[in-house]
Amino acid sequence: MRRFLRIAFIVIGSIVTIALVALVFLVQGPAVPEHSDYQLDLATLRKLASQTPGPLPTKINAAEVAHSYPPAALFLGGVRFDRHAIVFPSYQVLYPDGSMIIVDAPPGRAFFEAQFPGGFDDAQYTAEQDALTHARAIVVTHEHADHLQGIAESPKLPAFADHLMLTREQRDDTRWLAACKFPENVRASIHPLDFDHYYPLAPGVVLIKAPGHTPGSQIVYVRLADNSEYLLIGDVAWDMEQVTIPKCRPRLAELAMRENSDQVTSELRTLHDLAAANPDVHIVVSHDAKQLSDYEQSGKIGKGFSPATGK
Numbered sequence: 001m002r003r004f005l006r007i008a009f010i011v012i013g014s015i016v017t018i019a020l021v022a023l024v025f026l027v028q029g030p031a032v033p034e035h036s037d038y039q040l041d042l043a044t045l046r047k048l049a050s051q052t053p054g055p056l057p058t059k060i061n062a063a064e065v066a067h068s069y070p071p072a073a074l075f076l077g078g079v080r081f082d083r084h085a086i087v088f089p090s091y092q093v094l095y096p097d098g099s100m101i102i103v104d105a106p107p108g109r110a111f112f113e114a115q116f117p118g119g120f121d122d123a124q125y126t127a128e129q130d131a132l133t134h135a136r137a138i139v140v141t142h143e144h145a146d147h148l149q150g151i152a153e154s155p156k157l158p159a160f161a162d163h164l165m166l167t168r169e170q171r172d173d174t175r176w177l178a179a180c181k182f183p184e185n186v187r188a189s190i191h192p193l194d195f196d197h198y199y200p201l202a203p204g205v206v207l208i209k210a211p212g213h214t215p216g217s218q219i220v221y222v223r224l225a226d227n228s229e230y231l232l233i234g235d236v237a238w239d240m241e242q243v244t245i246p247k248c249r250p251r252l253a254e255l256a257m258r259e260n261s262d263q264v265t266s267e268l269r270t271l272h273d274l275a276a277a278n279p280d281v282h283i284v285v286s287h288d289a290k291q292l293s294d295y296e297q298s299g300k301i302g303k304g305f306s307p308a309t310g311k
Helices: 002-027 042-049 109-115 122-134 145-152 157-163 174-179 184-189 251-257 261-277 289-298
Strands: 059-068 086-094 100-103 118-120 137-139 198-202 205-209 218-223 229-232 282-284
Touching: 042 198, 042 205, 042 218, 042 229, 059 109, 059 122, 059 289, 086 122, 086 289, 100 122, 109 118, 109 145, 122 145, 122 157, 137 157, 137 198, 145 174, 157 184, 261 282, 282 289
Parallel strands: 100 137, 229 282
Antiparallel strands: 059 086, 059 118, 086 100, 198 205, 205 218, 218 229
């Protein structure tokens, strides 16, 4: 009997040890390399931002459509049991004539109640939906539902689809677009942007390919008329600490989303090095609630959308 109990304790202890090791492995992210070949050249971005004729944008605003509080271990990594506040914004790049470019469009209340419960702002969602119908251009940082489904579910999508600037990789990513319930007839009719790495979209706005989180992930560079600079990096990171440390999101999340970790970690290294060398460039992480609040309080990003006064 004693021998049986001894064997049982050894077996149970081994299982528990293996489970703990597996848990620690899954809540840690892959290592970020010391060097990266991912290109993010500010001199080139500044040149391209002034290449398209016209006044530069004057402001970036954010509509905070929803908030949530997921487990911090799944969001930031590490063995921890607290929760972490996150935000789901849409961004409005505003021009002097009142025209605008919209970056990302979170979906409506039903999506967040099912997927990310916490808090939903009907007024901000309504402002986002109205802005989509007035935008001179609409872009998404990547083809996940919390960034794209607000476009897909809009009853007015056929009317503004010509202003939706999906890249070829985003347009052709039928797996994620289907998950967003993006209408197939609209998807098939879109003439996508096709470029190698940089694309000057409009005065002061340059798109930069950043695949890895999804095949069509991209960064949006914005240079305002006052020469302030922003990099809207979407979900290359989920929190600014993942850029400043740098560290990747947990393997559990990476595996669930089928990320290319080599690409993401290379982008994190480049962003980390750029931020260290250029502290005045504002790297904006989509879901970092504290960072967005700080930017809004300092006036670097406006809280809520401005109404459309031009086209």
